[in-house]
Amino acid sequence: MSMENNLWQHILRVRNTSPLVHNITNYVVMNNTANSLLAIGASPIMAHAQSEVEDMVNISHSLVINIGTLDEYWEDAMLLAAKKANELQKPWVLDPVGAGATPYRDKAISSLLSLNPTVIRGNASEIIAIAKANKTVTKGVDSTAMSSEAVEAAKSLTEIHNSVICISGETDIVISKDQIICLKNGHPMMTKVTGLGCTASAIIGAFLGVTENKTEAVVSAMSLLSIAGELAAEKSTGPGSLQVNIIDKLYNMTQDEFSTHLKLSDHAS
Numbered sequence: 001m002s003m004e005n006n007l008w009q010h011i012l013r014v015r016n017t018s019p020l021v022h023n024i025t026n027y028v029v030m031n032n033t034a035n036s037l038l039a040i041g042a043s044p045i046m047a048h049a050q051s052e053v054e055d056m057v058n059i060s061h062s063l064v065i066n067i068g069t070l071d072e073y074w075e076d077a078m079l080l081a082a083k084k085a086n087e088l089q090k091p092w093v094l095d096p097v098g099a100g101a102t103p104y105r106d107k108a109i110s111s112l113l114s115l116n117p118t119v120i121r122g123n124a125s126e127i128i129a130i131a132k133a134n135k136t137v138t139k140g141v142d143s144t145a146m147s148s149e150a151v152e153a154a155k156s157l158t159e160i161h162n163s164v165i166c167i168s169g170e171t172d173i174v175i176s177k178d179q180i181i182c183l184k185n186g187h188p189m190m191t192k193v194t195g196l197g198c199t200a201s202a203i204i205g206a207f208l209g210v211t212e213n214k215t216e217a218v219v220s221a222m223s224l225l226s227i228a229g230e231l232a233a234e235k236s237t238g239p240g241s242l243q244v245n246i247i248d249k250l251y252n253m254t255q256d257e258f259s260t261h262l263k264l265s266d267h268a269s
């Protein structure tokens with residue numbers, strides 16, 4: 001079966017099996033992330049109490065850790081949850097929001113990285129920062145670099161942590177040990193809606209919960225969100241309506257819309 005066909009099958013599997021996705025995420029995006037997960041057919045739970053995160057991982061299909069509004073208490077909860085996911089061999093995603101912006105953020109990321117996330121998804125500046133390539137300066141939570149500049153940084157992270165890396169941006173690039181997949185979907189207005197990167201990471205979590213092939217899980221998630229953004233932008237007058245229209249398109253995307261818009265290319269790494 002072609003990769004394109006596999007991607008649509010993964011989308012259907014999320015819709016039909018409704019994986020439970022445990023999110024330890026930031027205050028800015030919690031509501032939008034939960035609604036996006038519901039729209040694709042997944043079941044979201046946001047929980048960060050140290051007393052329950054391990055039990056929550058136990059009943060979930062996957063875990064998503066997002067450091068957007070981190071503090072010391074949350075950091076400990078994240079480490080507990082990631083350790084439990086590893087112990088139970090459940091997939092988990094790290095979204096290193098704002099990597100490189102402050103020493104505290106980088107210290108927390110390095111503790112989480114030592115637990116070898118299944119997938120790391122960030123914009124180009126964040127991926128470069130966490131690989132300590134130091135070729136660019138992170139400006140808050142938005143990217144100042146192009147995805148292509150972060151490819152070398154991502155390759156080194158894949159080698160060290162055995163993780164699949166997703167660099168999001170104008171082109172989304174998914175890097176595993178033997179493959180580099182580029183997706184040229186999306187719309188520039190998506191950068192004017194807060195939390196769409198966080199949504200991408202959460203949706204990746206949903207696909208990891210139902211799909212053995214981790215690279216395909218990431219590509220399914222990124223193509224679904226980016227095509228939804230592209231189609232939603234056509235009928236949006238600005239970022240406010242785009243935010244809402246993306247959730248609707250995640251919910252009602254058809255196979256025809258998916259396959260006629262998908263712009264994917266595959267290379268050996």
Ligand SMILES: Nc1ncnc2c1ncn2[C@@H]1O[C@H](COP(=O)(O)OP(=O)(O)O)[C@@H](O)[C@H]1O
Pocket residue numbers: 122123124141142143168169170171172185186187188189190191195196197198200222225226229
């Ligand atoms: N310039 C762009 N053109 C088209 N799509 C984009 C662009 N920038 C980001 N996107 C899309 O927006 C979503 C979020 O990615 P991104 O903005 O890189 O995350 P973050 O919010 O973490 O910086 C992805 O689906 C990505 O493909």
Ligand SMILES: Cc1ncsc1CCOP(=O)(O)O
Pocket residue numbers: 026028029068069097141193194195196197198199
């Ligand atoms: C603005 C902001 N500040 C802390 S977390 C956050 C949301 C970042 O979301 P994204 O990286 O998906 O744009």
Ligand SMILES: [Mg+2]
Pocket residue numbers: 097098122123141197198
């Ligand atoms: Mg982000």
